[in-house]
Amino acid sequence: MKAVFAFFMGLLLTAHSLVAQKADRTKPPVSEAPRGLIVPKVEQFTLKNGVKVYYLQKTGVPHVSITVRSNGGTANDPEAKIGLATATAMLMNDGAGNRNALELSDEIDYLGIILQSYASTDEMSVGLFTPVSRLDASLDLMRDVVLKPRFEATEWQRRQRESLVALAQAHDEARVIASTAFNQLIYGKSHPFARRASESTLKNISIADIQGFYRQTITAANSSFLVVGDVSKETIKAKLEARFGLWKGGTVKKVTISDPSKTTGRTLYLVDKPGAVQTELRFGSAGVRRNTPDYFAITIMNTILGGSFSSRLNQNIRETHGYAYGANSGFSFPRSVGHFIASSAVQTDVTDKAVNEFMKELTNIRNISDDEVTRARNYEALGYPENFGTVNALAANVSEKITHNLPDNYFNTYVPNILALTKAQIERAAEQYVDPANMVVVMVGDLSKIRVGVEALNLGPIKVLTKEEVLGAIPVLK
Amino acid sequence: MFVAISGIRAQEKALSIPHTVYTLDNGLTVILHEDRTVPMVTVNVWYHVGSSYEKPKRTGFAHLFEHIMFEGSGNVKEGDFDNLLEAVGGNNNGSTTQDRTDYYETLPANALDLALFLESDRMGYLLEAMSPGKVDGQRDVVKNERRQNTENRPYGIATQTILENFYPKGHPYNWPVIGYMDDLTAASYEDVVEFFKKYYAPNNAVLVIAGDIEPTKTIEKVKHWFNEIPRGEVVTRPTAPAFELIGEKKLTVEDNVQLPRLYLAYQTPALYTPGDAEMDVAADVLAKGKNSRLYKRLVYELQIAQNVSAYQNGNALGGMFMVMATARPGIKLTQLQSIIDEEIGKLTITPPTEREVQRVVNQNESRILRQMESSMNKADMLQSYYRFAGNPDWLNEDFSRYKALQPSDISASARQYLNPKKRVVLSIVPKGKADLAVQ
Numbered sequence: 001m002k003a004v005f006a007f008f009m010g011l012l013l014t015a016h017s018l019v020a021q022k023a024d025r026t027k028p029p030v031s032e033a034p035r036g037l038i039v040p041k042v043e044q045f046t047l048k049n050g051v052k053v054y055y056l057q058k059t060g061v062p063h064v065s066i067t068v069r070s071n072g073g074t075a076n077d078p079e080a081k082i083g084l085a086t087a088t089a090m091l092m093n094d095g096a097g098n099r100n101a102l103e104l105s106d107e108i109d110y111l112g113i114i115l116q117s118y119a120s121t122d123e124m125s126v127g128l129f130t131p132v133s134r135l136d137a138s139l140d141l142m143r144d145v146v147l148k149p150r151f152e153a154t155e156w157q158r159r160q161r162e163s164l165v166a167l168a169q170a171h172d173e174a175r176v177i178a179s180t181a182f183n184q185l186i187y188g189k190s191h192p193f194a195r196r197a198s199e200s201t202l203k204n205i206s207i208a209d210i211q212g213f214y215r216q217t218i219t220a221a222n223s224s225f226l227v228v229g230d231v232s233k234e235t236i237k238a239k240l241e242a243r244f245g246l247w248k249g250g251t252v253k254k255v256t257i258s259d260p261s262k263t264t265g266r267t268l269y270l271v272d273k274p275g276a277v278q279t280e281l282r283f284g285s286a287g288v289r290r291n292t293p294d295y296f297a298i299t300i301m302n303t304i305l306g307g308s309f310s311s312r313l314n315q316n317i318r319e320t321h322g323y324a325y326g327a328n329s330g331f332s333f334p335r336s337v338g339h340f341i342a343s344s345a346v347q348t349d350v351t352d353k354a355v356n357e358f359m360k361e362l363t364n365i366r367n368i369s370d371d372e373v374t375r376a377r378n379y380e381a382l383g384y385p386e387n388f389g390t391v392n393a394l395a396a397n398v399s400e401k402i403t404h405n406l407p408d409n410y411f412n413t414y415v416p417n418i419l420a421l422t423k424a425q426i427e428r429a430a431e432q433y434v435d436p437a438n439m440v441v442v443m444v445g446d447l448s449k450i451r452v453g454v455e456a457l458n459l460g461p462i463k464v465l466t467k468e469e470v471l472g473a474i475p476v477l478k
Numbered sequence: 479m480f481v482a483i484s485g486i487r488a489q490e491k492a493l494s495i496p497h498t499v500y501t502l503d504n505g506l507t508v509i510l511h512e513d514r515t516v517p518m519v520t521v522n523v524w525y526h527v528g529s530s531y532e533k534p535k536r537t538g539f540a541h542l543f544e545h546i547m548f549e550g551s552g553n554v555k556e557g558d559f560d561n562l563l564e565a566v567g568g569n570n571n572g573s574t575t576q577d578r579t580d581y582y583e584t585l586p587a588n589a590l591d592l593a594l595f596l597e598s599d600r601m602g603y604l605l606e607a608m609s610p611g612k613v614d615g616q617r618d619v620v621k622n623e624r625r626q627n628t629e630n631r632p633y634g635i636a637t638q639t640i641l642e643n644f645y646p647k648g649h650p651y652n653w654p655v656i657g658y659m660d661d662l663t664a665a666s667y668e669d670v671v672e673f674f675k676k677y678y679a680p681n682n683a684v685l686v687i688a689g690d691i692e693p694t695k696t697i698e699k700v701k702h703w704f705n706e707i708p709r710g711e712v713v714t715r716p717t718a719p720a721f722e723l724i725g726e727k728k729l730t731v732e733d734n735v736q737l738p739r740l741y742l743a744y745q746t747p748a749l750y751t752p753g754d755a756e757m758d759v760a761a762d763v764l765a766k767g768k769n770s771r772l773y774k775r776l777v778y779e780l781q782i783a784q785n786v787s788a789y790q791n792g793n794a795l796g797g798m799f800m801v802m803a804t805a806r807p808g809i810k811l812t813q814l815q816s817i818i819d820e821e822i823g824k825l826t827i828t829p830p831t832e833r834e835v836q837r838v839v840n841q842n843e844s845r846i847l848r849q850m851e852s853s854m855n856k857a858d859m860l861q862s863y864y865r866f867a868g869n870p871d872w873l874n875e876d877f878s879r880y881k882a883l884q885p886s887d888i889s890a891s892a893r894q895y896l897n898p899k900k901r902v903v904l905s906i907v908p909k910g911k912a913d914l915a916v917q
Contacts, residue, residue: 022706025553025599028562029591035517035690060515061851063844102778105768110833112840131844158781165784165806168736172632275734278622278630309570310560319557322618325626345626375565382567382586385516390851474736477807
């Protein structure tokens with residue numbers, strides 16, 4: 001009934017405008033009833049060799065996204081060879097089948113497709129994005145990249161030098177220093193989310209290591225496909241069978257990533273960046289798993305704290321005080337326990353004041369208003385269809401669903417799940433997952449200008465770290 | 479092997495974003511495009527004003543003004559622009575370039591009226607809610623935006639330095655869009671009033687609505703919200719003094735960086751004018767992908783550069799072609815420059831191969847296909863074509879420019895525009911390492 005009412009209201013207003021009267025601006029217009037969106041179920045089938053394929057059709061624009069995903073990633077790097085998974089992904093882009101690196105790249109560019117290998121902490125993937133009209137040719141290339149990478153030693157020499165230089169360049173970036181230090185302090189320096197390749201670990205990686213990692217990881221038993229786009233199930237099944245049907249062997253690879261220990265106490269870690277006109281700030285603690293029943297409450301709590309433009313942190317730091325271009329917060333959800341983080345880059349001379357405001361907001365989030373609850377719930381729930389407008393957006397959402405083994409009806413129950421949250425649930429999430437008394441605080445800026453003010457806040461013990469303690473020594477490069 | 483490359487699209491139909499154009503009595507141009515993929519809609523307004531319209535000593539003002547547009551209007555309290563949109567599941571943002579200022583909302587289609595209310599209210603009644611305090615607030619935010627992207631970012635000072643030296647004093651592209659700190663400090667409440675009255679009238683704006691809409695109903699909604707806003711004075715667009723970059727201007731800036739970086743900037747044609755597509759393709763032939771000439775030489779073979787890029791940046795009043803390369807440790811920028819000059823020299827004499835050109839054209843076609851999936855991108859394309867090509871339906875013409883190119887066109891344009899004696903050469907080097915700069 002509401003929808004019908006709104007509809008007639010619309011007609012009435014139109015009639016008014018015909019006689020050039022002014023619109024009624026005394027209150028914002030009432031929206032019509034939401035139109036809703038039913039996301040089709042993600043289908044599954046297996047190829048004859050047992051490899052699983054997740055499939056979702058999306059018509060409209062004739063292109064397709066296909067990803068091969070394999071268990072195992074940088075978390076599996078041996079301590080002495082950190083960088084191995086990333087090196088393997090890089091080298092899979094550098095020549096396959098009867099094409100060397102330049103020939104492969106030429107063919108990919110000529111087809112106008114994207115074909116790229118990646119390494120994440122717990123997963124290796126090869127992603128293809130292609131117009132439907134080029135599907136056969138691009139799947140042939142994808143087969144070569146997945147099944148027949150060449151792993152040429154000269155290509156690894158190139159990539160190794162490029163990676164060493166990139167390590168050096170990280171020392172230029174205050175935000176990289178801040179985020180790296182933060183991860184080290186939350187997870188511990190040797191944890192997969194915190195550790196970094198170094199000159200010695202990169203130089204320690206041989207082509208044989210890369211081939212070994214590939215052979216163990218990119219196997220039929222350890223991989224699956226994700227297909228989203230304008231192609232029928234029968235068509236893509238036949239095309240994948242034709243190219244990957246004989247792919248056999250391997251075992252499911254285990255990825256063990258330890259959970260960070262609970263963050264206790266509050267220590268401030270300062271890194272000097274002389275001359276910096278802004279200070280990079282990070283506040284946070286160990287978080288929670290994606291499959292927690294509190295996930296929806298955490299999402300909405302974070303929307304209110306720092307997950308939207310109207311959030312408290314952005315309003316306070318940017319709009320009320322003008323200390324920064326913006327401020328935000330978020331939770332990371334890897335397969336293991338992730339973290340909570342709030343961050344900003346604030347003007348050097350107000351660093352202490354900005355830190356103080358952050359601490360206030362991190363404390364006050366335990367009390368929220370009904371208005372905030374309604375707005376945040378609506379923001380997350382009513383805008384949800386935007387996640388399903390493009391092949392890429394759909395693929396990202398389906399990928400998350402597979403990674404975290406979310407229920408089959410996840411997409412279609414998301415909106416009611418969000419709208420059902422109560423203020424009490426959201427406040428409880430704040431109390432449980434945002435604890436300003438037990439936090440890591442990182443500041444990267446000009447210590448000669450910010451240190452005295454920060455000390456005067458008396459927020460806890462202060463430890464000064466050097467850039468080199470965080471990022472390691474700058475590689476010696478010739 | 480697949481057969482010689484035919485179009486990416488199954489049938490070679492003309493590319494098009496179907497739409498309807500209306501003009502309201504007050505001069506507001508309205509363009510509607512229907513896309514029912516998801517129940518969302520994008521409302522996008524372009525005002526034809528940007529940093530090139532700014533007065534002397536008020537650089538950065540067009541962008542500062544953009545910020546102020548989100549701070550409430552006659553019937554929208556400060557903060558409510560975002561509060562109201564978020565409460566219906568919407569997102570919004572804005573951006574400023576040299577030639578235009580853009581505002582958009584993406585929201586569930588059932589709440590379209592709210593976006594129209596908000597956009598019309600700030601177009602019609604911004605000044606009713608304006609105050610010096612709001613100007614001060616956003617001034618601080620914008621200064622921090624500048625700190626974040628210019629002063630505190632490695633190589634962040636490059637753009638400003640190149641613009642100042644590339645365009646003569648008095649040319650409307652002579653300063654950065656973000657503006658200078660002193661000018662941001664000087665911007666006053668009175669400036670806001672004057673700027674709004676001059677440039678933020680419906681006759682200087684274009685409204686695009688793309689998404690889950692019914693065009694006939696939607697235009698009635700638009701009239702309802704926008705008809706009452708009076709037409710403003712005719713806006714005169716800035717003109718550029720005729721100028722030719724003469725000689726090679728060499729500049730060196732020291733920065734907090736590990737590696738030196740070289741920038742070469744050349745004067746090229748304006749957006750969508752003859753030569754623009756040629757230089758766009760030349761940029762990709764030179765520096766996109768492993769087989770591009772500069773990447774292959776500098777990064778892949780010689781391994782003396784960490785990266786290299788090139789692009790043609792066409793704007794309304796002219797274009798700039800930029801080549802950028804970061805040196806590996808121990809390499810002087812002079813060495814990079816001589817290889818770049820050698821490769822550009824070759825391109826000016828011998829046309830690229832058919833395959834090199836086709837590679838670029840095919841990638842452009844795939845990119846268009848990707849953009850066609852998003853209402854937001856389509857709204858932006860309609861705006862850009864309307865403003866800079868005079869016709870919102872210019873997509874097919876745009877792509878046809880590329881398809882029609884012969885390899886000899888690329889070398890002819892490269893010869894005409896990439897003259898080593900007419901350019902700005904900027905070296906950004908680590909502190910105390912001026913010897914690494916181009917001498």
